[in-house]
Amino acid sequence: MQFLGYLISGISLGSVYALIALGYTMVYGIAKMLNFAHGDVIMVGGYMVYFTFCSRGWHPLLAVLFAMAVCTLLGITIERVAYRPLRSAPSLAVLITAIGVSFLLQNSAMLLWKSDPKSFTSIISMDPISIAGGQLSIPAETIVTIVVSVIIMIVLLWFVNKTRIGHAMKAVSEDRGAAQLMGINVNGIISLTFAIGSSLAAVAGALLLSSYPTLVPTTGAMPGIKAFVAAVFGGIGSIPGAFLGGVLLGVIENLSKAYISTQLSDAIVFLVLIIVLLVKPTGLLGKKIAVKV
């Protein structure tokens, strides 16, 4: 019974990683870059929810929508100002810029909102759900996180596979030049990708902080790295892969915390990543790209 509890909270944590990983994987798939500032967008989203919901008592849904809007704007701005001028630069330059943006966001947050931890109130005000005759009590946050993530995932998959804009995104991801010649506004599609990824990061931030309620300017860093790992784990560029990778990562992390060692749990997570990549270098659902020689 206890195992079930750890498993469910692992899936919940994993769902948050999955939401963040979606941002990494979509941006990688479409813009062919690793946006290491993505984790810090979560932190900004967290602060937005904190200032509106925790301090001013807005309705939680309104607060999350506000945070999504701010993060969407932030994501588009980052892309426009920092990454777009480097569109044809070597990928290393873009990567370093992304790390720079990450530091910029963290330090701006420290300057603006100070580095003292803020204690976050959960946006979910439902009672814990007890199952198996009260033997196991699961916090409502856990369930809500899983449900919200699954819904977002389904909508996103449907959007990408079935709509005109989704097709355009896939086209840009496969062959930017050819897509442009089909009349697709590549810059617009890349902006949209950043917008979607960043708004999901805001949701992830609100959900993450509801379960782990300490908010500091570096809150986004570790979940950001883990979500990146999840994206690679599942096969970077693949949306279902990001989801699977995220959930598995959360479960592995939680179970190793519970049964092996709290201190070693992160080490175990990364060890699993290394093993998976040794066996399957493209990740679990990654597509093998044949290189023409």
Added chain:
Amino acid sequence: MALLEVTNLGISFGGLQAVSGFRLSVESGHLYGLIGPNGAGKTTAFNMLTGMYVPDEGNITLDGVDITGKTPEFISKAGIARTFQNIRLFKRMSVLDNVKVGMHNKVTYGMWHGIFRDGVFRSREKEMDQKAMELLDVFGIADKADYVASQLPYGEQRKLEICRALASEPKLLLLDEPAAGMNPNETLELRETVRKVRDDFGIAILLIEHDMKFVMGICEEITVLEYGKIIAHGDPETVSNDPRVIAAYLGGDDD
């Protein structure tokens, strides 16, 4: 006024003048050929026409609209579509979806209609499916609409690429070596396809090709490039008898 009017087009890469003084006049419903030895600047000319490269000098006007140095998506909307020397389909997408991407700017609905899956979305998607199937039918590959593009045999991938280009309802279609890598039967079939496209769609076609039999048999007007400059222009007969063209292809005395 001609559909496409190109005057004095030129571009250089570093110290290399890849194309200079390129001019062309294209009328609707006609077939034009652009030939020349390897490295003559044919594909470079195509790249300038489609906005992949920004020309250093010269002017391109399509249907009265100045498209010189505009972005590829602007030019695509203005009415030029192309295929590539090495096939560049969206390989992991279905045959049908490839064609639908080609319609990107022709059938539109806002993102919110897409997200909420309302009536607008459904009717537009249906319209797109229908149009795409009709196009695929013209090329005889409608029965393979659900295949992943990379599963198609080579000749059909070429057809699909033309199909995708036509989906954007262009006024001018550029074909970059459509017969490359095809066997004689496929080439023959392609010739019929290209003719059919011109007749059924009434658009202008400009093609680059190395297969001389193909070009001479299909094009009404041919422009010959060598070292980035036009060395001959005219109907197939004039061009094939031009001593400079023969020299360029077979090697001759420079005089």
